[in-house]
Amino acid sequence: MDTITVPAPADFHVHLRQGDFAALIAKHVRKGGFKLAYVMPNLKPPIANTDQALFYKAQLESIDPTVQYLMTLYLSPELTPDEIWKAKAAGIVGVKSYPRGVTTNSDGGIESYEAYYPVFAAMQEAGLVLNLHGEVPSNAASNTCVLNAEHAFLPHLRALHAAFPRLRIVLEHATSRAAVECVRSLGATVACTITAHHLALTADDWAGQSWHFCKPVAKFPDDRAALQEVIREGHPRFFLGSDSAPHPPHTKATAAPDHPCAAGVYTSPILLPLVAHLLESFGALDRLEGFVSSHGRTFYGFPIAEGEHGVVLRKTPGKVVEEKFIDGEQSVIPFWAGREIGWEIVEN
C-alpha cells in the first residue's frame, strides 16, 4: 500500500521545553503528524501545581494553537489531595513521577511512594492518570545500574496497582521484555507507552553514541523484540508515547571527561513517518492506527472527534530525515538525521 490515512495520531508522552527552545520544539508536534500532545512537566522549575500547568499550556497554545495539549503535574511533596481536585477541575490529565536523579530535571523526584498514597487516593477518585518513569536509582549494594533500573522498578508498579486498582497507571517508555510482561499481567487500569526509538535501538547503539543515549537506556535485542511483538499483536494497553526529548546540539554532541551528555532522543518532527517505517520493518504496519491513535485515546478517554480528518502518509522511497531544524538561534538535531525513512506526510 502506498498511502495510509491515520485518524488523529496522539503522542502520549512528549517534552516541549520552555522559552525560546519551546518556540522551535512545540511546532514539531504538528510537523510530525500529531494533534494531541501529552506534555511532560519536568521543566526548570518543574510544573508542580495547577496554576503553573495552565500557564505553561497557554504558552504552548500561543506557539501552536492547533494542537491539543494534555497537561501533567510533577509529583513532589508540594502536591496535595486538594491540589489534585483543583487540577481535575482545570482539565489536567495526569501526574508524572520521576525517581530522584534518574533523568533530565529529576533532582526533585520521589524516593518512596508510600508518602504519596493520599495523593494517589485522590487521583483515583478524581480520575487522574499516574505516569511513571519506571526506573529506580542506581545502587551498587543492590547491583542496580542503568541496565536493570527498569526491571528493579517493576515491583513498585505491581504494588501501586495492588494498592490502587482503580487508579489508571501508565508505565512510560518501557524498554524490556520484563516490563512488557509485567504490564500485560496487570489489570485494565495499567497501560504502557513505547517510544519510537526503543523500537530501533539496542545497547549497541548508545555505546559510545551520545545521540542515542536516553533514559531508560535501550537494552538487549530480545527486549527490543518484546516491544515489537506486543505492538504486532495489537495489545490495546500498549501505545505510543514518543518521549521525544530535545536538547541543544552541543549538549548531545560534546562530552566532558567528568559528566554525561544530556539524556534524550528527539523524534517529534519525524514521528509519524518514523513510526510507520519502524512498524513496517517488523511487520506491524497494520497496527499503526491502534498504536499511535486508538489505544492511547481509549485508555485516556480522548476519543477521536467526529468528522476529524486523518493524517495521510505516503510511501516515498529514498526520503531522508533532515539534518537539523533551526529557528533563529535555536536548533535541534533529530533522531536518524540524514537517514532514510521512506514515508512522508502528504496531508496533515
Add this chain to the structure above:
Amino acid sequence: MDTITVPAPADFHVHLRQGDFAALIAKHVRKGGFKLAYVMPNLKPPIANTDQALFYKAQLESIDPTVQYLMTLYLSPELTPDEIWKAKAAGIVGVKSYPRGVTTNSDGGIESYEAYYPVFAAMQEAGLVLNLHGEVPSNAASNTCVLNAEHAFLPHLRALHAAFPRLRIVLEHATSRAAVECVRSLGATVACTITAHHLALTADDWAGQSWHFCKPVAKFPDDRAALQEVIREGHPRFFLGSDSAPHPPHTKATAAPDHPCAAGVYTSPILLPLVAHLLESFGALDRLEGFVSSHGRTFYGFPIAEGEHGVVLRKTPGKVVEEKFIDGEQSVIPFWAGREIGWEIVEN
C-alpha cells in the same frame, strides 16, 4: 603506610600506537611507573608478522629505550605455523586475537577459531601466548550485544583450552563475574588480565559518557565487585593489563549522530598511582605487588631481574590527575583527568 615500593611493575596489555602519536604515548609507560609493556598489534595496518613486529619494537625503543617491550602479532589468515617459529626465534611473546569488528582496528579480526588450530598447535609447541579479546560480534538473532558479548565468548575460551591444554591463554580485560569464574575454573595455563578502569566503572559511567566508553564495556556493579574480589583474594592467574588505549581528544569528546566515538580509556601516564588508589579503595593494597608485577611476570616467564630497583609510591592526599598531556601537536586526555588519586610516584 605512606610509601610502597613496587618491584618491577609490568603492564601486560597496552596500546602504544604509531607515528607522532606514539612519540607522546610511549613515554607514558615509564611515567606511569612501568618498565615492561606488553604491546598490542592493532595498528593500521596490523602487526601481522615478525618483521613488522621487530620494526615496531625498534620504533618504540627509539622513543624510550628504558622500557622492555614484549611484542605480539595480530592473528589473521596471514599467520602460519612457520611464522610462529620465526616469531619465537625473534623473541616475540604472543599472538592477539580480535573478533571481527568489535573494537579499534579489528576489521581484520577472526570469525572462527578452527581455521587457526594449526597456528595454535605451533604456538603451543613454541611457547607463545594466545591473547584473546573475549567478545563475540553482536547478533540480534542470538540476543548478543555489547552487554553480553563477553559472556557469549566464554565457551570459545573453554573450547580452546580443552583443545590446547598446554597453550598459555590470556583472557584480556575481563569485565564480568562470569569471566572471572570461567578463568578460575580452568587450568594453570589460562590467565586473565584486568584493567584499572574496569575496577572503577560500571555501565552507569559510560552511559552518555564517551570518555568512559571502551570495549568490552563496563558492566554491572556485581561484575565490578567480582574483579575486585579476585584481586583481593590474590589469585595468581589474575593480573594487570591496563588496555590503556589513547585516542586524539576530538575522537572521544565529539559525537556525530551517525557513528560511535572511539573506544578506549587512557590510563598509562597515571597507571601505578591509579591502581594503588583503586586497590586501596576496596581493601586490596597488600595485593598490589602480585597484581601489577609478580603474577603476570610468573605467568609469562619474565621474572624480576636481580637487583632491580623498585618503583616507590607515596601517599599524597589531594594529588590530582593532570587534565591533558601534550607533545607538539599531539595531545591526550587521561582517565580521571582533574580527579584526585592520592598517590604519586617518587622514585621511578
